[in-house]
Amino acid sequence: MSLLDRLAGRAPVPVFACIGPGMQAVTEHALLSPRLRRAASPREAAVLLRAGAIPERAAAAFGRVHDQLPHPRAVLRWDGQGDPADVITDAWVDLLNGADSDTDRRSDEPPNPWEGKGDHGQGGEGMMGGVPYGRPMAMTGDDIRDGLQLDAYTATVGPFAPMLPPGLTLEITLQGDVIISTSVTAPPFPQGDEASAPHLCAARLLRLLGLNAAAARVARGSSPRALWTRGAIPAGLGEAAKGEDVRARLSAWLAGQAGPYQAPRIGSMLPGLEWHEAMLVLNSYAPDALHRACAEEEEAA
Amino acid sequence: MTLVAVCVGAVGLALALSFALTGRDSRSTWPQAAPYLGGGEAQTHAWQRFHFRAYTMTLVFIAFEMEMMFMYPWAVVFVHEGLKAMAEMGMFLAILSIGILYGWREGVFRWQ
Incomplete structure (x- = not known):
């Protein structure tokens, strides 16, 4: 464990919370802990807190948020009982010690195929017709x-x-x-x-x-x-x-x-x-x- | 010679540090590179033309600041040149004031 990892282990853990039904108040209280830092986006978080039961209609969205956390990352479920700060801190220290990072849930493909298509590699015909990096132009x-x-x-x-x-x-x-x-x-x-x-x-x-x-x-x-x-x-x-x-x-x-x-x-x-x-x-x-x-x-x- | 050594050293140190601090696997996958919308998806690409509304502020900056830049040397020669310099500066300010009037119409002086 390097010096940087040891210092990082002592800092508040950046957590991004995906909040399910009936869990907003308890989650907001739990994230007030001085050992946790509420990350504004998954890109700056290390731990994804899955608070409560995420309904089926939000499952794909949960997967998208999950994949946006940078490696190394961990996902924890929490049902609202007790203080999650200990479990989150342990997971963070484990990650710094080289525990396996959670793998992507979605496939590693662009939203639309585009590479190698079109005259200029823009993924389609004409100036506005392509899908560069998988998305159509506005x-x-x-x-x-x-x-x-x-x-x-x-x-x-x-x-x-x-x-x-x-x-x-x-x-x-x-x-x-x-x-x-x-x-x-x-x-x-x-x-x-x-x-x-x-x-x-x-x-x-x-x-x-x-x-x-x-x-x-x-x-x-x-x-x-x-x-x-x-x-x-x-x-x-x-x-x-x-x-x-x-x-x-x-x-x-x-x-x-x-x-x-x-x-x-x-x-x-x-x-x-x-x-x-x-x-x-x-x-x-x-x-x-x-x-x-x-x-x-x-x-x- | 020392300067070159210091520059090369600083660049080398910066490169070494950035390699040392890069994560184990920094290649980002497609799902990771997607724009962050709290689980939502973008329909279109983010390359787009939007209204640059700060242009009125730029206009007022040029009208007031650039005007002063020309007025300093003008003030030095004004005594020698006399009325001719006065007329020239009047023309210059008249043109600039059109820009200020335009900015006024666009609402740049409205306090919000």
Whole structure:
């Protein structure tokens, strides 16, 4: 074991959590441990925590996230009982000692075959017809701000994106960082009432603002001890009614009041916002309100 | 000679360190190289044209900063040249102010 490995073994373990139904609150509490570091993306994680039973519809997505962890990596299941920090730390030290890294779950192939195809190796005919690196080129679409037609990028995000409630899968079309349209592909997993507790909701919003230490303090139930948290959110963002914007909802949560019961439909809430604004607006509603909004949207459709 | 030795040494050290710190198997597979979307998939390639909205800021930078760059030497010769230099600078500023007006119309001075 080299000196670097020994030092790494003492540092907090970078963990990425894939959260199943009813596991959001316990997982968020477990990841507050000083021995763990909540990784923002699987690319900087060493351990993938599979919290709870991942439903069948998210199994392929779990495989994709799993394969994005760099080697050496380990996957751990956790059912919400006890503190997972010991098991995670042991797995991390084992990896540093040369334990076998978890192998890929998906096949090592590009999304579409492209290599060696086309006149210039672009995987197809013509300037825009190819699939370089396996994906077709983006085509122009309407811009909702100034009518300048530029390329629209469509992707599904979720169900394990840390800025979305676990389970929520959105199909999002972007121009640059502006959201042109969204539709819900899959609703969030049902979570217990604990996940919508005001302090956990406020902690999620603070984490999005990059105030990780303040978020951890709020999630533990103490005051954020951060200056000017409200000011970091644009005024009037996500205004549902006069004076009911993201700032107001954060203030209410920090004051210990449970969030609004109703959330607007996601398909009408996000278009026109830039990505960071959209994520703040989405996270200014509690998971149960979003779950209800998605269920109503599904019924109406 | 010393400089060359130091440069070669620094480059050699950087290369040696980067090889020493590279992981055991750093070849990334197709699933690993996919864009990270929390389990989602991208429909199109990320090579795309998008609106570079900072261009208005660039315009204002050129209008105000580059203008000053030309005004320093102008200020030195202004006393000698007199009215002619005054007229030339007036023309230059008039052209630049069109850019500022355009930036204004694009909303660059709006505080957000």
